[in-house]
Amino acid sequence: MSSPSGSDSxxxxxxxxxxxxxxxxxxxxxxxxxxxxxLVTLVFxxxxxxxxxxxxxxxxxxSKSTPRRVLQGIDAPPGLNVLEHESIALDTPSSYSTFHPPxxxxxxxxxxxxxxxxxxxxxxxxxxxxxxxxxxxxxxPRQRLPESFNLVTPLPVAFSLRSDSAVSLYRARMDxxxxxxRVLNDSADASERHSFLGFASFLAQLGPHxxxxxxxxxxxxxAPLVTVVEELENRDLLSYLWRCRQxxxxxxxxxxxxxxxxxxxxxxxxxxxxxxxxxxxxNLRARSVLVSREFTAKLWGLHxxxxxxxxxxxxxDDPSMKKWQAPELLVRRPAGHSSDIWSFxxxxxxxxxxxxxxxxxxxxxxxxxxxxxxxxLKKPANCSNTLYAVMKACCQWKDQDRPTLAEVSRKLVSGExxxxxxxxxxxxxxxxxxxxxEAGYGEANSYTVF
Numbered sequence: 001m002s003s004p005s006g007s008d009s010x011x012x013x014x015x016x017x018x019x020x021x022x023x024x025x026x027x028x029x030x031x032x033x034x035x036x037x038x039l040v041t042l043v044f045x046x047x048x049x050x051x052x053x054x055x056x057x058x059x060x061x062x063s064k065s066t067p068r069r070v071l072q073g074i075d076a077p078p079g080l081n082v083l084e085h086e087s088i089a090l091d092t093p094s095s096y097s098t099f100h101p102p103x104x105x106x107x108x109x110x111x112x113x114x115x116x117x118x119x120x121x122x123x124x125x126x127x128x129x130x131x132x133x134x135x136x137x138x139x140x141p142r143q144r145l146p147e148s149f150n151l152v153t154p155l156p157v158a159f160s161l162r163s164d165s166a167v168s169l170y171r172a173r174m175d176x177x178x179x180x181x182r183v184l185n186d187s188a189d190a191s192e193r194h195s196f197l198g199f200a201s202f203l204a205q206l207g208p209h210x211x212x213x214x215x216x217x218x219x220x221x222x223a224p225l226v227t228v229v230e231e232l233e234n235r236d237l238l239s240y241l242w243r244c245r246q247x248x249x250x251x252x253x254x255x256x257x258x259x260x261x262x263x264x265x266x267x268x269x270x271x272x273x274x275x276x277x278x279x280x281x282x283n284l285r286a287r288s289v290l291v292s293r294e295f296t297a298k299l300w301g302l303h304x305x306x307x308x309x310x311x312x313x314x315x316x317d318d319p320s321m322k323k324w325q326a327p328e329l330l331v332r333r334p335a336g337h338s339s340d341i342w343s344f345x346x347x348x349x350x351x352x353x354x355x356x357x358x359x360x361x362x363x364x365x366x367x368x369x370x371x372x373x374x375x376x377l378k379k380p381a382n383c384s385n386t387l388y389a390v391m392k393a394c395c396q397w398k399d400q401d402r403p404t405l406a407e408v409s410r411k412l413v414s415g416e417x418x419x420x421x422x423x424x425x426x427x428x429x430x431x432x433x434x435x436x437x438e439a440g441y442g443e444a445n446s447y448t449v450f
Contacts, residue, residue: 149174149181166192171231178231179216183224193225200227202306206277211270213290213298232298234291237263241286241355245426254423257384260351261416263289263297264344265409270299271344272405275337279305282335284343285324286350322367323358323440328399330368338399344408345377345394352387353380354426357438364440371397382424386415 011018020027155169166188170181184196200218208214219226234240234253243253267289274281281288281301288301322330326342329335346358358377362370376395379388390411396402403411 149179152181155180167196174216174228178233179228180231182227182229184226186223196225196227198310199303199306202309203302206302209270209273211266211296211298212273213300232290233293234295236287236300237289237291237297238286238350238355240291241350242430244424245354245429255351255354256419256421256423257352257382257387258416258419258421259295260348260387261412261419263291263295263351264348265412265416266297267299267347268344268405268409268412271340272409274299274305275340275405279309280335280337281305281340281343282308283318283321284340285321285347286355289347319364320439320441322364326399327368327371327397330371336399337405338402341394341402341405341408342396342399345391348387348391348394349377349380352383352391352424354424355430355435356380356426357435357440360438381426382422384415384419386418390415 011022149172152170152172155171166185168183168185170183172179172181184193188196197218197220200220203215206212213232214230216228216230218228240253241255243249244255246253267284271281271284281299281304283301283304284299285301288299290298290300292298324343324346326335326339329339349358350356359367359370374397376392390408393403393411394408
């Protein structure tokens with residue numbers, strides 16, 4: 001930096017232009033540089049706040065180095081509604097007012113692209129949403145729906161519990177495959193719309209797994225809000241087990257002990273995937289497992305996982321789950337990974353008994369005392385000692401005495417090698433009213449049988 005004495009020696013007194021030239025760097029260059037840096041930073045912050053999409057285009061593609069799941073088709077996903085918000089075989093309330101009935105609903109597009117097309121908009125039927133769609137969660141990619149939904153029909157039900165569900169279920173075709181559409185009713189309030197899209201975002205972040213249903217996308221930029229998931233043709237495992245009790249069903253339905261071991265391994269793999277993400281399932285039972293055409297078991301019933309992760313204050317205790325809950329949950333102690341292990345043992349009982357209610361002879365009020373006395377599940381007919389040993393190991397009174405999922409998986413792999421291929425039989429079809437009573441629904445849970 002030039003000294004004042006140096007400038008005085010080079011400039012005549014009162015020569016302002018000369019002094020500015022001497023101090024050019026200090027009084028012109030540095031202030032302009034600092035001001036420019038401030039303005040660039042301010043513009044970037046404003047873009048980041050109000051125009052995040054433009055920032056993504058401006059920013060270098062650094063994210064390409066990190067693998068990220070790209071959902072094909074629409075935007076994000078979830079699914080089926082198993083008795084309490086998620087089953088592929090249950091509740092289909094009245095259809096959405098803007099969601100046309102099957103006979104007239106052939107090829108209506110349900111998604112909106114992010115940018116307006118350059119040409120004239122495609123011809124669509126008049127659409128008047130009854131509410132302003134919720135802003136799409138930032139996590140969800142915004143992609144145009146490539147194909148229309150075709151052959152849309154209401155999803156058949158096995159039986160239904162009356163609930164306040166704001167979701168209707170439909171079967172459809174998309175991209176030459178069967179899918180299930182989970183459509184938010186137009187009567188849904190803001191909280192239900194937020195939960196609908198939040199669940200989709202949670203499932204998108206959860207990521208793919210071979211034994212979780214494939215999530216294909218969500219129509220989230222306009223009503224009706226729709227989530228899309230692959231259709232698992234054999235529906236939920238409980239309905240499948242009940243069909244195996246019947247004679248001459250179409251398609252054929254057979255359950256063998258070897259298939260039990262195979263399906264149980266698949267469920268255990270998906271459950272371990274959740275545990276590795278520090279997530280508890282908390283709703284593990286036959287109704288929370290879906291079965292594909294090829295008899296692959298895929299774990300579902302994840303709405304409770306989402307609610308607990310977000311600490312949903314409105315989440316209520318489900319009395320129908322008590323027959324599947326570990327003793328520590330019955331006394332309202334915190335759940336752990338071993339609590340899911342207990343429920344997994346009950347799931348094995350359901351499979352081996354072809355869908356009987358666990359602890360059918362014990363009322364919910366007496367269940368904890370039953371466990372305290374050291375009693376356990378009765379051995380189903382035609383159940384091998386190997387499979388029954390895995391059940392009992394999972395249903396130990398003390399949580400520390402239960403095996404880990406890795407140990408359970410090893411036992412299942414070992415048991416599958418010696419398992420029989422004999423088709424399991426049961427005495428007659430299930431009486432649904434009796435099942436609901438034995439499973440612990442009781443009079444407090446009003447139900448309707450279809």
